[in-house]
Amino acid sequence: MRMSQPEYPQQPYQPYGQQPYGYPQREADGATTALVLGILGLVLCQFIAPFAWAKGKGVLNEIDASNGALGGRGSAQAGYIMGIIGTIFLVLGILAGIVWVIFVVFMLSSSSTSTY
Template identity: 50%
Template sequence: MSYPPPPPPQYGYSPYGYGPPQEHPQATLILILGILGLAFCQVLGPFAWVMGKKALNEIDASGGAMGGRSNVMVGYVCGIIGSVMIIVSLLVVVFVVVLGVAGALDSSSSY
């Protein structure tokens, strides 16, 4: 007795059979961290950046078994932008403090 061949996959290979690939377990978390790191709390940006890079590597290594690449990529990019924003903010604060200290020293020595 012969069995008919299984139907071809529609969207890619899934570890649970045919059908769409399973989304990466941290895809939504990385997306949320990236958006929050960009909009409200830039401290979350580096976390989204590091977690996003790791998840992108896992999705690429899965050979199509894992989905959610677009969500991870958006969170990853938002994490990079949030990290750059926090670095620029810290540089501005350091610059203002240096100018303030230099101005205070200059004004105290002129009297």
């Protein structure tokens, strides 16, 4: 009878820069900040939204450049998307304000020039 060598489980392939299986990834600096800015920019104050957009994009670029060594992609991406949506709301609000001011000025100028 021939004895076989014990089989050891193979290690999964790890691309360069990624943490081995079982080790938690370090979260990228600014991922949570982008998420919080995105939430605040969407819900509370739309003037914060462009900062969330820029911060989220920067953190996503940092995570992509780390080749998987950094985590927090979900938080950064959520802040990035909420920043875009909040910025759209900001632009629409500014445009609505401009249209409202033009309407009010037009109504005031037309009512003051009318004769009875």
